[in-house]
Amino acid sequence: MIKPIRKAILPVAGLGTRFLPATKAVPKEMLTIVDRPIIQYVVDEARAAGIEHIVFVTGRNKHVIEDHFDIAYELEDTLKSRNKSAALELLEKNRPLPGSTSFTRQQAPLGLGHAIWCARDIIGDEPFAILLPDVIIKSQTSCLKQMVDLYNNEGGNVIAVEEVPEDQTHQYGIVELSDQINSNASRISNMVEKPEPGTAPSNLMITGRYILQPEIFDLLSKQSTGAGGEIQLTDSMLTLMKEQSFSSLTFKGRSYDCGNKAGFLSANIAFGMDDPKLAEELVPFMREMIDQPLAAE
Ligand code: UTP
Numbered sequence: 206m207i208k209p210i211r212k213a214i215l216p217v218a219g220l221g222t223r224f225l226p227a228t229k230a231v232p233k234e235m236l237t238i239v240d241r242p243i244i245q246y247v248v249d250e251a252r253a254a255g256i257e258h259i260v261f262v263t264g265r266n267k268h269v270i271e272d273h274f275d276i277a278y279e280l281e282d283t284l285k286s287r288n289k290s291a292a293l294e295l296l297e298k299n300r301p302l303p304g305s306t307s308f309t310r311q312q313a314p315l316g317l318g319h320a321i322w323c324a325r326d327i328i329g330d331e332p333f334a335i336l337l338p339d340v341i342i343k344s345q346t347s348c349l350k351q352m353v354d355l356y357n358n359e360g361g362n363v364i365a366v367e368e369v370p371e372d373q374t375h376q377y378g379i380v381e382l383s384d385q386i387n388s389n390a391s392r393i394s395n396m397v398e399k400p401e402p403g404t405a406p407s408n409l410m411i412t413g414r415y416i417l418q419p420e421i422f423d424l425l426s427k428q429s430t431g432a433g434g435e436i437q438l439t440d441s442m443l444t445l446m447k448e449q450s451f452s453s454l455t456f457k458g459r460s461y462d463c464g465n466k467a468g469f470l471s472a473n474i475a476f477g478m479d480d481p482k483l484a485e486e487l488v489p490f491m492r493e494m495i496d497q498p499l500a501a502e
Pocket residue numbers: 216217218219220221222223224233262311313314315316317319320337338339464
C-alpha cells in the first residue's frame with residue numbers, strides 16, 4: 206500500500222554565509238521576494254500539495270521564522286481597530302493551522318543530511334517531503350503537488366529535476382536515468398554531485414524537492430561525514446537506492462536558487478513581473494539599465 210505524504214521537512218539551520226552581512230541577524234529564509242519572505246513561498250507550495258504538518262529544522266538566530274508563522278496579537282489588534290480588513294485577511298491566509306507546525310533545533314550546522322535526521326522523531330515511520338527553502342519554484346501547479354501525484358502512482362522515493370545547460374552541469378547534483386515512466390518521469394539509477402565538466406550522466410539537476418521513505422533516517426544515523434566535512438543527504442539516498450526505487454520528475458515550472466545573489470535577484474524580477482502595476486514600472490527601468498546602465502544612476 207502507498208502511504209500518503211502528510212508531513213514535510215524544511216531545513217532552515219544553514220548559516221547563509223553567501224548573503225553576509227544581510228544574514229548576520231536576519232535568517233536567509235526571511236529575505237523578501239517582492240513582498241513575502243522566501244520561506245512563505247515554500248510553505249505555500251507545501252500546503253498546496255496537501256501537506257498537513259511542517260517540520261522546521263532551525264538553528265540559532267532563527268526564532269523570527271517561528272514568529273512569522275504565529276499570530277502577531279498587537280499588530281492584528283491594531284489592524285482590527287483601524288478596519289484594515291484586507292491586511293488582516295492576508296495575515297490569516299498566510300498562517301498555518303494551529304498545531305500544524307513543529308520546530309526542532311539542529312544544534313550545529315553539520316550538513317543537510319544531519320538536519321533532516323534531526324526531524325526523525327517528529328516524522329516517525331511514514332514517507333515525507335523535503336523542501337529546501339532557499340529554492341522557490343514558479344509554476345502553475347505546486348511543484349510538490351506534481352511530485353505527490355507521481356508518488357501516488359509509483360510509490361518509492363521521488364526527486365524533482367530540472368534541465369540545465371550542458372556546460373553548467375558541474376555546478377549541480379545530476380541524476381542518471383534508466384527506465385522511462387512517462388514523458389516527465391523516469392527511474393533514477395545513480396546521482397552524482399558536481400560531476401567533472403563533460404562527464405555528467407544527464408543534464409537534469411536535482412532541484413531541492415524530495416519525497417523520501419522513512420528508512421532514510423536509519424541510513425543517516427549510521428552515516429559518517431562526506432564532502433566538506435558534512436553529513437550529505439545524497440550519500441544516504443544512494444545507499445537507499447540499492448533497495449528502493451527512486452523516480453525523477455521533470456516538473457512543470459522554473460526554480461530560483463535564492464541562496465545565491467543572481468538567483469535571488471532573478472526571483473524578485475520574475476515574481477515582481479506577475480504584478481501588472483509593478484511590471485509597468487519595472488520594464489522601462491530594466492530597458493534603461495540594459496541600454497544605458499550609467500545613465501540610471
Ligand atoms: P546551503 O548549502 O545553501 O547552506 O544549504 P547555507 O548555510 O544555507 O548557505 P551558505 O552556503 O552558507 O550561503 C541548503 C539548505 O540546507 C539547510 C540550509 O538552511 C538550506 O536551506 N542546511 C544546510 C541546514 O539546515 N543545516 C546544515 O547543516 C546545512
